[in-house]
Amino acid sequence: MDKIKIAVDCMGGDNAPGEIVKGCIEALKTHDDILILVGKNDVINKELSAYSYDKNRIEIVDAKEVISTDEVPTVAIRKKKNSSMVVGLNLVKEGKASAFISAGNTGALLTGATFIIGRLKGVERPALAAYIPTEKGPSLLLDVGANADCKPSYLVQFAHMGAIYYENIMGKENPSVGIVNIGLEEEKGNQLTKEAYQLLKETDLNFIGNAEARDIMANVADVIVCDGFVGNILLKSGEGITASLFRLIKGAIMKSIVSKIGALLCVGSLKELVKSMDYSNANGAPFLGLNSLVVKAHGSSNARDIVGAVSQCRSFIEKDIVNKIKEKM
């Protein structure tokens, strides 16, 4: 296999450019592919000067503009042709890179990816897929924010794309698929879920029916589909609740010497757990249904997350997921 080229937006995210560039350098150690760093030339060069690395495996593509998180996506993509995001997406479109990673403005990335790279033939709407932690390992949730309003047929496509992704990346054949819903029975839910249920029943997927929000943490299905509004709410409320709970527990413990000592004794046992309850999708969330791969890294990504996102891109490309989705649709 030829060396893979992965483009990385060095200007997007809370910790750009420092952590992004650092992550790229660290990612070089885990594989032998080539990274294209996209952003302001001088800024990137300044960051790079702090490291020693194989210069044949880092390329820089200059992009003079930056899309910030508070810009309106459609306007930003249209007006800032020289932004790191638009330049990076064009590298993928032109075949100069196999994938693009960005921790920047989510809306702009999704809009830009759809406009510039384009949907796979037969895909009505690409979907952003993210892992959510459960008691028995992660479930894949999609859409988590690309499509706030959905038609039932979109959910069926999300299910197919999610199943292909899960099967190839998690290595589980014929993964189970459910719909996020407010009841188990097939007549429960809103118009969207009721109609999607009927359509999913007719597919060749391992469809297990409705997944109640209360049971998602108990790992009721490998792949769970919903519209992007509900998916984003689930992902973000999970993130908020776990963060609040850990903060509250810490606060309660700090109130007394006795419980402080107790907590010290528990730290070892709880470390693994806190890590497993991570909603941050450290490897980034892939945008499924495009002609090429685009990965959204968390806005607060640090170097380690960028290493994870690069590694995600490699698996995605090696497993040829774009073509597998293409064949199915």
Add this chain to the structure above:
Amino acid sequence: MDKIKIAVDCMGGDNAPGEIVKGCIEALKTHDDILILVGKNDVINKELSAYSYDKNRIEIVDAKEVISTDEVPTVAIRKKKNSSMVVGLNLVKEGKASAFISAGNTGALLTGATFIIGRLKGVERPALAAYIPTEKGPSLLLDVGANADCKPSYLVQFAHMGAIYYENIMGKENPSVGIVNIGLEEEKGNQLTKEAYQLLKETDLNFIGNAEARDIMANVADVIVCDGFVGNILLKSGEGITASLFRLIKGAIMKSIVSKIGALLCVGSLKELVKSMDYSNANGAPFLGLNSLVVKAHGSSNARDIVGAVSQCRSFIEKDIVNKIKEKM
């Protein structure tokens, strides 16, 4: 003020009739009102025989049928005219009781309440309101499941009804109101939230804009509105996540002697916290926008929860919330 009569469905919920009847007897100790126990005469009498109580303050109204949790709501309400639920709702309709509490089939209760007791003039859709725990006390969330599909105008009405309820029950003037959304900016969200945002801006409510799911636990607004699908998802996923987390923490701690000892030292400090993270709405969830009060008690309600629900009814009636909503609409 005359003695209040509150009707209680003794046949609904996981712990009926035992815990429901027990709760009614206990509730007698906290106030001087009259409780009407609705259900199978012989079953209720058998339960009552275990207690000594003021016979002038307990009435029984016989209802030979029971609506179970797996029945289709509309069919059950139409066919089972002699069910404890339909009989109880009719008591309220006929003015023989001021409120009705049930821990039974939620869908049937909402359907029955709307059909039998009816909506207040001007109310498009009644909404089920529930508290969700936050780091600074509870926020009121509505709708949590009565209306899976909503129009923007419904959300505005939910906001008015929720604000009246919150102001009177929580004693906070001019409570803040937000919309559950996937972004802070007013152009964010789905069709429903975008339109509801514009309508809410024009009201006299203390509207603070969008409440991001991630921030709800940080108590961004006193009253938060959304469609019943999203509200139910938020409530139930919160319930599921906290339950799973506490279970996982316990499991991790039990793995080692050291952490077991540590946990013993923390128990005192954490007790209050675990209690405050309760999603079970122990006092029941009121159904706002009806001509009289109907309270949905949690399906797993025990005696203490029924005492809470009775107390909720009393405050609601004393504060005359039905008429306050009526005046506003």
